Amino acid sequence: MIQDTVxxxxxxxxxxxSTVAKVLQQKYGVQLVEMDETIAxxxxxxxxxxxxxxxxxxxxxKETALLEQAAAKGTVISCGGGVAMREENVRLMKEKxxxxxxxxxxxxxxxxxxxxxxxxxxxxxxxxxxxTNLLEGRRPYYEQAADICIDTDGKLPETIAQEIGENLSxxxxx
Ligand code: S3P
Numbered sequence: 727m728i729q730d731t732v733x734x735x736x737x738x739x740x741x742x743x744s745t746v747a748k749v750l751q752q753k754y755g756v757q758l759v760e761m762d763e764t765i766a767x768x769x770x771x772x773x774x775x776x777x778x779x780x781x782x783x784x785x786x787x788k789e790t791a792l793l794e795q796a797a798a799k800g801t802v803i804s805c806g807g808g809v810a811m812r813e814e815n816v817r818l819m820k821e822k823x824x825x826x827x828x829x830x831x832x833x834x835x836x837x838x839x840x841x842x843x844x845x846x847x848x849x850x851x852x853x854x855x856x857x858t859n860l861l862e863g864r865r866p867y868y869e870q871a872a873d874i875c876i877d878t879d880g881k882l883p884e885t886i887a888q889e890i891g892e893n894l895s896x897x898x899x900x
Contacts, residue, residue: 728750728756728800728891729756729799729800731800732803732822732823733750733802733823733824733826733890734805734809734819734824734825734826735747735805736805736807736809736810736819736826736872737807737829738835738860738864738868739807740830740836740838740839741807741835742878743805743828744760744804746828746883746887747803749884749886750887750890751802754891757801759792759796759801759802761789761793761796761803761809764796765785765788765792765806768788772844773785773844774844774849776788782846786812789805789808790815793805793815794818797823807864810867810868810871811864816871820871824874825872825873826873826876826893827868827871827874828876828878829875829877829878832858833854834879835857835861836852836854839852847860874894874897
């Protein structure tokens with residue numbers, strides 16, 4: 727049962743993690759932890775300001791600390807795009823639950839994130855070349871961490887949530 731595990735949504739910025747996590751929360755009546763939002767609330771400043779004033783390493787420590795605290799059964803955790811880059815994070819997620827990778831092409835990512843200003847790794851570099859390079863460098867980490875992979879291009883959040891549900895039931899987790 728999904729209520730008996732933790733679902734970790736991982737993937738690149740703009741893959742749809744936050745939106746799909748909300749649909750899963752509604753669909754299965756589970757708890758939702760939105761990592762970026764939680765960290766920003768705890769630090770009382772937006773992610774861009776955390777990066778600018780305290781540095782990325784500090785933010786990454788906060789991510790790992792939150793990951794350790796948030797793993798209650800019956801929770802969907804919408805991870806920040808960099809969470810799966812750290813080995814200890816992946817170990818923790820694998821130990822506690824199921825890792826679902828949401829995939830998107832660089833073109834789709836750009837389309838979804840281009841109007842935002844809240845992603846320090848993209849600000850000032852909002853173009854296809856930068857996104858492609860970053861995504862290609864991260865792809866092996868995402869793929870290696872994932873228990874379930876879902877392509878999201880051209881799909882509605884509800885369809886993606888449905889596909890996640892089907893994959894979980896194949897694993898007898900639905
Ligand atoms: C990051 C992704 C962001 C946020 C931070 C760093 C990354 O989260 O955690 O800006 O390293 O990919 P989203 O994937 O929710 O945009």
